[in-house]
Amino acid sequence: MRSGNAVEARAVERVFHSRKRDIHALGPVDLDVRDGEFVCVVGPSGCGKSTLLRMIAGLVTPSAGELRVRVKDGRPDAAMVFQDYSIFPWKTVLANIRLGLDLAKVERREADRLARSWAAKTGLSDFLDAYPASLSGGMRQRVAIARALAPNPQILLMDEPFAALDAQLRQVLQDELLEVWQADGRRTVVLVTHSLEEAALLGDRILVMSNRPGRLLADQEVPFERPRRPELRATPEFVAFREQLWHLLRDEVRSA
């Protein structure tokens, strides 16, 4: 893998085989994600965005092509945040955040310290002993994000992390992620979203995918300086950029 890259894909494809038919879900895709880069992936429903993310996480293997991902201890050095929280209902907030550290056999006191520190950064300090059932959707997703980040993965993979939240809460969590990520020393992130606004606020680069089988239609640098503030959303430059993205995507979505 070229130095400075966290992910490299060369002619990567994925076909799913079922008894009735084969589904060519993705590719061929060529892609470099650089260390510390925040990349957003947008595209029509079913174009293979989740498949791409799951391949980077090592959960799905490519059918063709070559995919290289930064590894630690023989596994992709990546953690995933899903849309549906995927936290354990029988564990407290603290125990959920500590989970990856426990699995990595981090010593208990250090694991507690790290989990509490990530709870503080994600606004969960007052809820350490609560169980997920007593939390709002936004709080649960904060737990999922803290849990993913606590073991300090080089790459954070997010699959429509805010899609289940209402519009206002979604905006709040986007703002929080922007702040946490910018304060965190620029971890590599690949985020799949249907929201062009989310992609334009958070991303350094936006990959626009075609209808299935998903290929890269455009690879768009985001022209806004860092650190960014949530107020960026209201500027004419931001609105114009979002519109430009929509033009890239519109025909694909229409014909999907």
Ligand SMILES: Nc1ncnc2c1ncn2[C@@H]1O[C@H](COP(=O)(O)OP(=O)(O)OP(=O)(O)O)[C@@H](O)[C@H]1O
């Ligand atoms: N395990 C699987 N077995 C069979 N088909 C699958 C499997 N996973 C995904 N697919 C199919 O591959 C295609 C791409 O799916 P994927 O979930 O990657 O798309 P997506 O772009 O993330 O969709 P959405 O935006 O709706 O979440 C879809 O047609 C889907 O039905």
